Amino acid sequence: MDVAVEGLRFERGGRTVLDIAGLAFGGGSTTAVFGPNGSGKTTLLRLIGGLERPSAGAIRIGGTRVTRDPASRRHVGFAFQEAVFVGGSVRRNLDLALRLRDLPPADREARVAEAARECGIEPVLDRSARQLSSGEAQRANLARALALRAPVTLLDEPLTGIDRVTRVQLLDDLPRMLATFAATTILVTHDREEAFRLADHLVVLVDGRVRAAGPKAEVYTRPPDRATAELLGYTVVGTGGRTIGVPAGAWALGNGEASFEMVVERVVDMGNHLHAVGMVGGVRVDLRLRPGEPVPSPGGRVLIAARAHVPVG
């Protein structure tokens, strides 16, 4: 089921939090709404989920205008950033979600079992939901939203607040979980890796406005401006009258098609390799040195080249 917003504006305390002329999320796609903290990502999700009313504009789900409809009529599954539970077991929490959607008991039982199996929470199904580890709680939180098998699933920072090992596991498991349960998925994240790993489409949101939207490869290779390019992980520098974005790890010592003089500030020992950190025309550059390369001295100048780059703007 596709989701579209038109002329959407949301104001809070006299400040415009969100102002989107138009945006469409294709049916069956997974879109990451990506941007820095405070860019309006969660607000967009809450507006689509019916937890906030827009100041202006329209929201359509499956072609039907739902702008003024309560959350209960939107057929949306929502996993909040913070895993919040009612008292009682994980099973009770999953069951409550399905009961609130008026599913008969036999269906509920089957759905709970399936969601628990696919989301890896079978062993904790009968434990108190409020006593789970952060990773288990996040899986239970996702399982509750996914068990609804809603036409539209909304995930707010699904991998935030969990330890690194669990995050890596969940990052691996989540695409499979979404493929099993979710039709159209919109997830918000401030983490670039999450956005690229989990989504096939990308929306870049900065200060409540859409800077770029489309298939992720398209957005990544054609950042429309410096802010978007930097958010996508590029180091943005000017050369020969044009602006280019150099992806992380694409800098190398030496000459090339796009070469720059870097003033070395310091050399950082990472244990198994060295990084030279310096400035190129007022922009900070981080250069990973390959084994055997000469180590530049702090204060010195070295020639560096961008082995790969994209045009910005």
Add this chain to the structure above:
Amino acid sequence: MGDAIVLLLGGDAELYGIIGRTLAISGMATLLAMMVGVPLGYALARGRFPGRTLLLGAVNTGMGMPPVVVGLVVWLLLTRSGPLGDWGLIYTREAMVIAQFVIATPLVVGFTAASIQALPAQLPDLLTSLGAGRLRKLWILSREARLGLLAAVMAGFGAIVSEVGASMTVGGNLRGSTRVLTTAIVTETSRGNLPVALALGCLLLGLAFAVNLLLTLVQQRRNG
């Protein structure tokens, strides 16, 4: 205590009347305070409107309101020459229910607001997103906050079943009509009838204990 047991087992109709009246008046006042105080407490806990903090401050002040002052204000309102004198409620059980309701309501509002605020902040949004309507959401949240809500009932009931100032002022302690356990204790003490006063005191304590024990049993039951 022995006198209390003798009194209780003696089949004294007047004593049973006093006990029944005490439970009926304080029970009704608590029920009314819950009906008004729980939604108000919920609104104060979750609502965002101008004057909310001021209102919470007023409620917290009201939680420590001296019953005799409440009794005086209600008396001034209900007395024959007062603004509500035409209602003819002064020195009736209804007047006592009104006074006790005024005493219990701030306690219920305060305890409810605190227990709702103690719930995870995103719980109402979660229930909304799952499709719960307004009433169903209030019901689930009340279940989640039931420890605090039952504490509100206990605090409200405990405060009014044991107060004497307001009941005496607006009820008049009329034998067979508005006399309750606390006012009966005052009467027996002023008459120098200390054993009976003590026995009534023990009965009042026992009654308060029995009601609170019942509520505590409900409160401490595990999630179903």
